[in-house]
């Protein structure tokens with residue numbers, strides 16, 4: 001049995017989250033979360049840049065129920081590389097309540113892609129955050145995108161806002177729906193009306209295949225209060241950014257907890273309080289329903305909405 005030692009300073013997920021005051025609408029989807037291992041059962045990848053604590057499917061499903069959500073989208077985390085077994089195992093165990101986003105390499109066969117599809121995978125993730133992954137050539141990624149397009153999948157992209165200009169041509173050439181993680185990680189200490197966020201808004205405005213997760217205020221916040229100690233208006237420096245994206249593009253936004261919150265350095269949020277951020281960024285029941293139910297259902301459980 002392999003045992004793993006966590007990256008020094010690693011913060012474990014919050015053990016007893018509070019009950020949110022905000023009640024998610026029936027059928028709500030947590031559209032960005034992960035499972036880690038358990039390492040003894042699903043070893044972490046040799047090429048990983050961090051070693052997390054375990055975060056099992058049973059713990060994820062318990063959190064889902066506690067927070068009042070109905071379904072999960074489990075995104076392959078880089079600590080598992082392109083070994084999707086832990087994520088797939090969670091999708092299978094969910095009885096149809098979880099779908100997945102995989103990481104794949106060019107060497108994957110069509111049969112393997114089809115089998116991922118059968119297990120509930122509906123997208124691949126391309127990660128451009130340099131602290132998390134080694135560089136993959138763009139032609140390899142474009143080839144993968146072309147292949148998964150045929151399965152009706154989308155591409156999830158994760159990058160830092162400063163890198164958007166350089167990545168623009170690649171992103172805008174992708175042949176699928178494109179889902180941006182965490183609003184492209186804006187620097188929220190800059191003006192919401194400044195050039196950095198304007199470029200991201202232009203990206204979404206001019207390319208109607210681009211969606212955004214309005215997630216991870218706990219990662220983006222610079223000066224807002226943390227989702228701890230009963231704070232139900234946390235991370236309010238991030239709220240205007242997320243709210244603007246929700247109001248401009250109500251049919252192309254998703255929300256997720258990001259549980260178990262890999263690589264947070266200074267605090268671990270109480271997930272119940274994180275859910276209470278939602279009514280600050282989606283301020284009407286209609287916007288909340290689109291964000292939490294209609295949009296993720298269209299993308300991940302297409303067969304149920306047709």
Ligand SMILES: O=C(O)/C=C(\CC(=O)C(=O)O)C(=O)O
Nearest residue numbers: 076077078079132258262263
């Ligand atoms: O959970 C996230 O979305 C963000 C991550 C981790 C990650 O993406 C990964 O390991 O794949 C991060 O910023 O460290």
